[in-house]
Amino acid sequence: MAQVDAVIDCRLSQLPLVGGGVSEDEDVAVQSVGVVWANNALSGEQVGQINAAIDEFNQISDSGLPHLPVQQFLGEQLSLTATVDRQGESFVLVSEPL
DSSP: OEEEEEEEEEEGGGSTTTGGGOOTTTOEEEEEEEEEEESSOBOHHHHHHHHHHHHHHHHHSSOOOOOOSSSOBOSSEEEEEEEEEETTEEEEEEOOOO
């Protein structure tokens, strides 16, 4: 299982075609994009254990590693993720398995 994230700061207001027409209140920013890949099935319990380990690591470091974005992996799976911010609220978008 592997998860790779790339930190970016791409705002809707920065796009040449629409940038001038997007107010600060309406702006949307993509903060990171990523790929999650599993070569075997992982149960919901296993994903929960991995996320708990990520929480422990984040508490002892200044890191902000994200949780796995899915509840379980049914088998070999590849998903794309994006962390999006709108008006100070962040949320993670996850694609259907590819």
